[in-house]
Amino acid sequence: MRILFLNPVGVPGGAERALLDLLACLRKLDPALSLHLLAGTEGPLLDEARALGVDSRLLPLPERLSALGDSGLRDQGARALWGMARSLAPTPGLLAGYLRALRREVRALRPHLLHSNGIKTHLLSPATVALRVPCVWHLHDFIGERPLVRQALRALRPVATAAIANSRAVGLDARQVLGSVPVHVVYNGVDVERFAPGPGEGSRLDELAGLPPAPVGTLRLGLVATYARWKGQELFLQAAAQLLQQCPGLPARFYLVGAPLYRTPDSQFSEEELRGLVSQLGLQGRVGLVPFQREPAAIYRALDVFVHASTRREPFGLTIAEALACGRPAVISRASGAAELLTEGVDALTLPSGDAEALALALRTLVEDAELRERLGQAARRTAVERFSRERYAREILNLYRTLVRAEGSP
Incomplete structure (x- = not known):
């Protein structure tokens, strides 16, 4: 089974560390898996994924797209929305070009499943619609609290085959936004051998x-x-x-x-x-x-x-x-x-x-x-x-992958 992971950034925040733990365990659980990663910016994520045997490449998001975000708009009014609108003005041409590049990458790889690991890549996943690849949105955020994201993902929900929520609260929030999209709660895991008690300096x-x-x-x-x-x-x-x-x-x-x-x-x-x-x-x-x-x-x-x-x-x-x-x-x-x-x-x-x-x-x-x-x-x-072990975390996600791929009739 070939799995393609999409991540908006190459810097290792919480969602990226969770992704690395998942990648590290998937190959152990099933050595036949073929794992691939596209990241939107440079950073240690790509090198660390390569060290795990993952085919990892940069598909650079244009700077203006990379800097877009509405996390600060939760409690702000018209001025903030107007600022966001102005920042979006030159974006459609950049977005179209990036979507074409992403579609080419996915078509060339022919994955059995696409795993989107961040809001920006969820928003870009329509690029793959014509390729008939099951698409999983991994939700690390309360999307219902982000006004623009909430509207966009609600409109794009036919693209998502399923969603993974990293807590019960995120799952409840996601179901209110995504409606009929199946949302599976899978708590994050960590490497409990690496993170273990020991002497501290x-x-x-x-x-x-x-x-x-x-x-x-x-x-x-x-x-x-x-x-x-x-x-x-x-x-x-x-x-x-x-x-x-x-x-x-x-x-x-x-x-x-x-x-x-x-x-x-x-x-x-x-x-x-x-x-x-x-x-x-x-x-x-x-x-x-x-x-x-x-x-x-x-x-x-x-x-x-x-x-x-x-x-x-x-x-x-x-x-x-x-x-x-x-x-x-x-x-x-x-x-x-x-x-x-x-x-x-x-x-x-x-x-x-x-x-x-x-x-x-x-x-x-x-x-x-x-x-x-x-x-x-x-x-x-x-x-x-x-x-909180990462083995439990990866096992639950791999079981979901297999269910979705079998439903599509792929190996």
Whole structure:
């Protein structure tokens, strides 16, 4: 069976890491599979997929198409929509050319199934309609919250043979938009051998952040995420400021690990903005900014407490599964997809989205209770192995592929 994966970008965000885990396991589950990947921009994704034996190529999206996005339009009015309309004005010619190029690639490869891994590639999948290839849209986002995307995907739903949602909440949202398209919930998985408990080097975090070594006994609390504005960096800093105001001598440091990875404008913090927030909140010397790390397992192990603080619903939250697999005690927004498989107070502390006071209280609880940190970390590891393994994830998706291909009468 030949499977062609389409991904809008080559940079490794959460959807791309989930894709790499899927690719790594599919070949083990069925060595006869022929796996192919087209990405819309350069980046490490292509090299990492090639290292897994996947035929991986760049089909470059024009810069104007690559930068388009409506994630920032959720709560904005006519001005934002007008700005989007102006940015779209020169796009139809670029889009037509890209669709022709994509159709040529798909026709030449003759895949038995097409797996689209991002909203932009879902929107481009009409290029393959005449080729009669089953098309799966993998949904890593709440498409119902994006006004333009919601309308476009609803119009294009005859193109999709099926959809995969990475959490139950994403699945419910998708069914409201896609109607009769079958939506299958498959929770993301991680490599629980790579992400596993082990000794952590806290001093390495200080070095990466450009901070002097922390005093012995300092606890390190960190948020690992891209710099998307809704990922909760500002909330985390506000909670840190509240915590230190309540307990000035608390032996703790706080770390933001990540970078502005994507090309869509105005949707991300810059490093300068975050450093400005650190200064405004009086957190100089207590907060470190650690650049994006391609190998994050060592970062999780170096943290005494992992924090997930997204300020709106998180479709899944791959960093949650990774941190739990490393046995980290965690404070997690309960409005994340991964939290659907967690039990409050057993394998994590959960809290409402956007509540800095609740986050500060949870952090204080963990900082002051070493026994609770140990118990949560051990339970987190067990949960990750049982519910978040990438082998389970790949097996469920491969079973879906086989069902769809058999329905088309292909091998």
